[in-house]
Amino acid sequence: MQSSKEPDMTAMHQRLVDQVKTNGHIRNARVEAAFRAVPRHLFLPNVAPAEVYRDQAIAIQSINGQVVSSSSQPTIMAIMLEQLQLQPGQNVLEIGSGTGYNAALMAHIVGPTGKVTTIDIDEDIVEAARVHLASAGFGHVQVICADGGLGYPADAPYDRIILTVNAGDITPAWHTQLKPNGRLLLPLVLRGPQASIAFTPNKDHLESLSLRACGFVGLRGAFAEADTLIQLAPEINQLTLRLGEARPTDAQAIYALLQSPAQDIRLPISLQPQEPFFGLSFWLALHEAQFCLLTASTSSIGQNSIPGLIHFPGKGTTTIGLLGDNALSVLMRDPASASADTRPGGGTFNLSIRSFGSADLLSQQLKKQIMAWDAAGHLAEKQLHVRAYPPDTACNLKASDIVIAKRWTKFVYSWQ
Structure with a gap:
């Protein structure tokens, strides 16, 4: 009998599924059945149930202050499983085992006639995932320690290949190990922004079927992309700049730019709160190799004048822009904008450019792209x-x- 002091994890579990479904992210009956049948807490045994059953990602491993593995947010898991369109009896390869929770959901969907293989480069993660899967009744899921960039040829070809880590390219193995009518789903890095893209083979190429904005830790191993994250402050992740493409940079010089006098340009554009993340960032990153993303943690906001585009309560502020040789131009909410609510779900706001250094040409280039996106009708990532x-x-x-x-x-x- 459950003690009155113990959390009712069954109720918490079902409420989370209800929330994700109500928000429109679970539509397929098989996806819903899997989420309702597989408890997340069995895959996060050392995390408080109240945290487990929030709609949030939970880090499970970090190296040098950077998260390298996590239990993904249930919402993006549901979105990706909807994109994957799993069917009973299918053969599935997952790259990035995490806690094993996503593999269990997929195993529930493909059923006893299907097969799920999940691989991870870290032996500790692999061993923990095996334990979690066995405790949840999914000990038949195959968990392999290997470099995900090589896929897993022993059980190829696959009906579905899914990555739960981001990648900047499609390795040859993922293409060749996919069945001709299969589906490859991966969080692809588009010079900074990430999109979960479902691809299917079409003659001599892969063609996208759906695309959704997302955010995942990066693929590790021999196929990992060059790191484009620059630490601008002494404390890890206090103030960072992520480049769209790897290039030589001077962190101290960039930090000095941020402390120098700035010039502002007001733009005749009004944005909905979700548009910087779901639309504008993709347009700017694809059109400009100088794209960058500037992020300040909550602890550093009071110490540095960081132009704010989106504020995440308890986490910090982020903005996007262009980095030149001796200049930085980024976007921010117009200080005169009517809405003071800077959360992603806040009110409509006007846009400005804040530039540092010799940024006349850079700021005009940024303005040109913003005006082009505005003229195109505020295109969103789903339209890519x-x-x-x-x-x-x-x-x-x-x-x-x-x-x-x-x-x-x-x-x-x-x-x-």
Whole structure:
């Protein structure tokens, strides 16, 4: 019998599923059944139930102050499982085991005639995931310690391949180990912003089926992208700048820019609170290789004049912009804007540019892109279409297409 002092985890579990469903992120009956049947707390045994059953990501491992593995937010897990469109009997490969919770959800959906293999590069994570899966009744899920960039050829080909870590490219293994009618789902880094993209093979390339904004820790191992996160302050993550593309930078010089006099330009644009994250950041990152994202933790906000675009209560402030050789231009809410609510769910606000250093040309370039996005109708990430070709493959391009070439893939982006 449950003590009156013990939390009712069954009720907490079902309330969380109700919340995610009510918010429109669970639509498929099989996805809902999996979420209702598999308790999250079995995969986070050392975390308080009140934290487990909040709609939040929970870090499970960090290296040098940087989170390298986590239990993803249930909302984005639901979004991605909806994108994946799993069917009973399918063969699934997951790259990034985490706690094992997502693998259990997928195993519930594919059922006894299906198979789920999950791989992770960290032996400690693999061992813990095995224990969690066994305790939840999913000991049949195969958990392998390996470099995710190589996939897992022993059980290929796969009906579905899903990454729960971000990647800047599609490795050859993920393409070749996918069935001709399969689906590859990965959080792809688009020069900073990340999008969970469902791809399917189409003749000589992969074609996107759906795209949703997201945020995941990065792929580790031989196929990891060059780190583009710059620490600008002595304390880890107090003040950071993430570059759209890796390039030589001087952290001290950038920090000095932020302490120098600034120039502001007011823009005749009004934004909805969700648009910087779900639309503007993608437009700017795809059009400008100098894209950057500036973030200040709560502890540093009072010490540094950080232009605020979005404020996350208890976490800090972030903004986006362009970094030049001797200049930095970023976006912020117009101080004269009617709304003082800077949360993602706050009110409509006006936009300004704040520039540091010799930024005349840079600020005008930033303004040009913002005005182009405004003229295009405030396009959002869901309206992006992506084609992924082998690097030497010829493809038909429209004048408006954006091509970003990576080591193994030529990505062609278009807005629809």
